[in-house]
Amino acid sequence: MFDKPLETAIVPVTPFQQNATVLWCTKTMKGAVIDPGGHLDRIMTAVDRAGITLEKILITHAHRDHAGAAADFSEAQGIPIEGPHRDDQFWIDKLADAKEKPGFDTPRVFTPDRWLENNDTVSVGEQTLDVRHCPGHTPGHVIYFHAPSQLAIVGDVLFRRTVGRTDLPRGDHEQLVRSITEQLWPLGDEVMFLPGHGRLSTFGQEREDNPFVSDLAVATGVGPPDPEKALGPAFD
Numbered sequence: 001m002f003d004k005p006l007e008t009a010i011v012p013v014t015p016f017q018q019n020a021t022v023l024w025c026t027k028t029m030k031g032a033v034i035d036p037g038g039h040l041d042r043i044m045t046a047v048d049r050a051g052i053t054l055e056k057i058l059i060t061h062a063h064r065d066h067a068g069a070a071a072d073f074s075e076a077q078g079i080p081i082e083g084p085h086r087d088d089q090f091w092i093d094k095l096a097d098a099k100e101k102p103g104f105d106t107p108r109v110f111t112p113d114r115w116l117e118n119n120d121t122v123s124v125g126e127q128t129l130d131v132r133h134c135p136g137h138t139p140g141h142v143i144y145f146h147a148p149s150q151l152a153i154v155g156d157v158l159f160r161r162t163v164g165r166t167d168l169p170r171g172d173h174e175q176l177v178r179s180i181t182e183q184l185w186p187l188g189d190e191v192m193f194l195p196g197h198g199r200l201s202t203f204g205q206e207r208e209d210n211p212f213v214s215d216l217a218v219a220t221g222v223g224p225p226d227p228e229k230a231l232g233p234a235f236d
């Protein structure tokens with residue numbers, strides 16, 4: 001029996017139930033938090049339960065429900081922020097004038113200690129995750145892939161049976177579909193992905209029956225989800 005090299009714990013945060021993710025290297029018990037969008041107390045409960053030492057914060061993209069509490073968390077824990085890609089700078093700037101919303105922490109602007117580029121790698125303990133730049137939902141969106149676990153943390157690029165919304169500033173549905181087919185699918189059908197909202201799935205499953213990016217949907221050029229309809233995601 002071999003232990004898993006990387007463990008994860010999902011902590012839904014904010015009224016959008018964003019899947020903040022604690023992940024850690026089981027050999028060193030060093031870990032990271034991906035997308036601390038709020039509810040830092042809940043995130044720290046998961047960190048303490050895991051018994052790990054936090055090394056860093058990783059960000060997929062700079063929407064409030066993913067990155068709104070990154071500055072507070074970085075300061076409180078004394079840990080650096082890596083990601084997203086610098087094309088999300090304008091979303092980071094927007095955190096400054098986000099309005100108060102019930103259930104959300106007051107978002108704060110942050111400065112990444114490291115911007116990420118396509119094909120960069122990030123470390124968590126002795127584990128290495130590959131970075132892919134996947135614009136479309138936001139221009140600077142990145143995803144993290146741990147090849148040994150065949151696990152991808154994809155933020156708001158792809159969900160079970162839907163895709164990220166592209167009706168927000170600088171969203172681009174065609175670009176999002178290209179990110180999914182050219183950056184995610186080549187990682188392999190067996191890859192399990194953890195989306196920013198909702199439940200886990202595999203790339204192979206979505207290629208089969210996702211109404212927007214199944215192989216058939218891509219071949220026939222299906223348009224974006226309608227935010228007014230049930231299949232359209234209601235969160236950022």
Ligand SMILES: [Zn+2]
Nearest residue numbers: 061063156236
């Ligand atoms: Zn988003």
Ligand SMILES: [Zn+2]
Nearest residue numbers: 065156196236
């Ligand atoms: Zn989101």
